[in-house]
Amino acid sequence: MRPLPTPQLRVRNARRRISGATGAATAISRVLPAPLHPEILPDVPTPRVLAPDEIRLQADIAAILDRAAAGEAAARTGAAIDALRAIREAAGEGAWPEVALGTVRAHPLAELLWSCPLTAHAYRRPRGYPGDAGLLDLIYRHPDAAEAVAAAGDIGRAVYAVTRDSAPCRSVRERREILARTIDRVAEERPGAEMLAVACGHLREAEISAALGAGRVARFLATDQDAESLRVVADRARTLPPAIACRPRSVRDFIAAREDLGRFDLIYAAGLYDYLDDRIAARLTRRLFALLKPGGRLVVANFLPGLGEQGYMEAFMDWWLIYRTEAAIRGFAGEISENDIRAARYFPDEAGCVGYLELERA
Structure with a gap:
């Protein structure tokens, strides 16, 4: 092409x-x-005169x-x-x-x-x-x-x-590994664990998760607004033990809470928050946190400021992200009562490109 x-x-x-x-x-x-x-x-304004x-x-x-x-x-x-x-x-x-x-x-x-x-x-x-x-x-x-x-x-x-x-691509690959390790850790700590992936994409972390491959996850709900992504997940899930179910679900669906999805031991959203404004990010975090069982964990990620490849991404990939500091990422939990949070942990990836927030429910 x-x-x-x-x-x-x-x-x-x-x-x-x-x-x-x-x-x-x-x-x-x-x-x-x-x-x-x-x-x-369709309507192109008359170009202005440059200074x-x-x-x-x-x-x-x-x-x-x-x-x-x-x-x-x-x-x-x-x-x-x-x-x-x-x-x-x-x-x-x-x-x-x-x-x-x-x-x-x-x-x-x-x-x-x-x-x-x-x-x-x-x-x-x-x-x-x-x-x-x-x-x-x-x-x-x-x-x-x-x-x-x-x-x-x-x-x-x-x-x-x-x-x-490039550094951001290495961080995206590391993100996949972090999610797979998190799935395996929660499955080991909580036998019969139930998990929810928000904006799951093709759910490639499932392909490298030992716990999912061995059938140690009782229920895994993969959600996305993209029907094509869910089709790929459903096709791939046939090669895994029957824990993965797919459901179309958008950010608005989660915030509106129109449907009872049950409660989960692990909920995560990997690449979604990079596109959410602060208000929507906080509301979504509160809604997802409410879906956790006691002791359950919510993990979300966001790209950090200072990315050397940002100019290239915006210019030639037309890929515009919302970059956030550690304080802003911690701010995702701003609408959740401190009494409901047993533990909150922030950590960056090895390249310092992506920050992670893990919230544990009391």
Whole structure:
């Protein structure tokens, strides 16, 4: 597949957060190639006149990317990631989406970067929202993603070799391992344990969980708003002992609590909170915590600020996350009475990219 074309780019400067109705997030400040998305942005405002400092910024960006566009594909990819970090910091939060993104995406270097199957998948959003389970399979280097990798060609695979081993991708793979270990630990501590995965994606942690593979989990409910993800989970669950059940469920469904799902020894949400605003995150945490049995655990994760790859993710993957400090992640429990919490534990991953909050119910 050819990389995304770059002429006639359109800029939308609007911040949109996750919808409780769909449980999916959309990007902020997207720059879309018009020929690929004729149904998006039908009304294009007249471009405003740039200020002199904005014109200088665009010229500086082009010069920086020109310097990054030398050498082999892997070297250019690493240089682009470093350059985009510097560009984003120099532009600032306002000029980055309004002035810088169009120049970045129109640069010839974009063609190389969009040849990467991971980068192109994120930008195209085949399921209509960012960070989908197919993208995670590419990060996991899962066999289900092998066809997309093979189709990328030699150059695309060279770029992919760099992007898949970036710090945030390593953290996503570590997150999978952390979840699998947590499942195994709770299954050992609480025989006959019942568990709930929120926004489960393809539930790849189940494939490496010893407890699920050995049938030591009595009940495992996998929920997601994406029917295709649940189809993949249901198909894979046939190879595991009959503990996993699938149910379509959005963030709004959990917050509204329209259905009694029972009580659980472990509930976790891995990649969901990166797209929730603070108010929704706190409400969801309270609702999920209420579904725990006494002594049960809730585990949630969120990316931390300071990610060196943030500029690349936003520019060429159109992947916009809400980054939170340890204090903000601990704040997810703000609507829960302290009397109901037996223990609260925060810990970062090895790379310092993702923070985890574990709450134990009294």
